[in-house]
Amino acid sequence: VNHLLGIKHISAADIQLIFETADHFKEVINRPIRKVPSLRDVTIANLFFENSTRTRLSFELAEKRLSADVVNFSASSSSVNKGETLIDTVNNILAMKVDMVVMRHPNPGAGVFLSKHVDASIVNAGDGTHEHPTQALLDTYSIREKLGEVKGKKIVIVGDILHSRVALSNIFCLQKLGAEVKVCGPNTLIPQHIKSLGVEVEHNLDQALQWCDVANMLRVQNERMSTRYFPSTREYVAQFGLDKQRLEQINKSIVIMHPGPINRGVEISSDIADSHHAIILNQVENGVAIRMAILYLLASKLKHYSAETL
Numbered sequence: 138v139n140h141l142l143g144i145k146h147i148s149a150a151d152i153q154l155i156f157e158t159a160d161h162f163k164e165v166i167n168r169p170i171r172k173v174p175s176l177r178d179v180t181i182a183n184l185f186f187e188n189s190t191r192t193r194l195s196f197e198l199a200e201k202r203l204s205a206d207v208v209n210f211s212a213s214s215s216s217v218n219k220g221e222t223l224i225d226t227v228n229n230i231l232a233m234k235v236d237m238v239v240m241r242h243p244n245p246g247a248g249v250f251l252s253k254h255v256d257a258s259i260v261n262a263g264d265g266t267h268e269h270p271t272q273a274l275l276d277t278y279s280i281r282e283k284l285g286e287v288k289g290k291k292i293v294i295v296g297d298i299l300h301s302r303v304a305l306s307n308i309f310c311l312q313k314l315g316a317e318v319k320v321c322g323p324n325t326l327i328p329q330h331i332k333s334l335g336v337e338v339e340h341n342l343d344q345a346l347q348w349c350d351v352a353n354m355l356r357v358q359n360e361r362m363s364t365r366y367f368p369s370t371r372e373y374v375a376q377f378g379l380d381k382q383r384l385e386q387i388n389k390s391i392v393i394m395h396p397g398p399i400n401r402g403v404e405i406s407s408d409i410a411d412s413h414h415a416i417i418l419n420q421v422e423n424g425v426a427i428r429m430a431i432l433y434l435l436a437s438k439l440k441h442y443s444a445e446t447l
């Protein structure tokens with residue numbers, strides 16, 4: 138059975154295949170008739186044990202555009218609240234003849250754990266602070282679309298790196314495609330091991346912006362903090378918040394990204410988030426094509442479809 142559990146163990150060739158397949162689906166979803174029959178007879182369960190807007194809706198739309206049968210599950214309104222385990226929950230859903238499971242879960246490694254215990258294709262839609270592979274693929278695809286290629290480009294990921302599955306998956310994906318990656322943020326929000334991934338740390342946002350082609354601004358994830366972190370929000374905004382004044386100080390044009398949800402006025406000001414510098418909504422648009430590509434490629438193996446059925 139095939140899974141997408143993270144970016145760490147997939148190859149650059151696999152990423153390129155996903156991008157080429159997404160190119161095709163992006164063209165499909167811009168046609169007047171946006172639906173294709175590719176996943177007819179495939180049943181997919183979207184299991185969300187943690188809140189989501191973009192990822193959940195994007196997967197559901199991708200599945201429906203591919204003509205899959207879709208069931209949605211939110212832990213907050215389920216029998217998880219009566220004490221049912223993850224494996225029992227998923228095996229009960231699979232007993233209803235489900236082929237693939239898209240899962241978001243607060244525990245790092247939840248997708249890997251599940252893939253070892255259930256007989257279905259698992260797609261990780263974000264597992265705690267570990268990986269968010271589809272976000273990294275749509276982010277990197279959006280850079281490729283905007284700048285022509287990823288190889289040789291300089292990307293800085295700014296903010297709460299410590300709690301960010303988006304940062305880790307982006308680092309793996311961008312490096313596999315030959316980009317140079319730096320992270321920028323307060324010491325308290327940068328994990329110790331980051332340099333072992335070949336990533337440089339920059340604590341001065343102005344210098345990081347001067348260096349980069351692309352700045353990916355992350356949200357400070359207050360919900361994952363076990364204690365109060367330093368600096369305070371006011372200090373964070375002063376040192377690491379991106380606003381018009383800061384962007385005007387650098388003498389070149391850079392691409393601004395954000396995975397959402399945005400804390401407007403904290404990591405990024407509204408005038409920049411809504412400006413022509415930002416590709417935030419292009420990232421969201423590309424997310425549907427990227428998820429269609431991933432589901433299609435996984436289901437192709439599942440159902441022994443050939444690439445010609447695209």
Ligand code: CP
Pocket residue numbers: 188189190191192193263272396397398
């Ligand atoms: N970027 C992202 O994962 O957003 P959601 O949490 O809304 O899915």
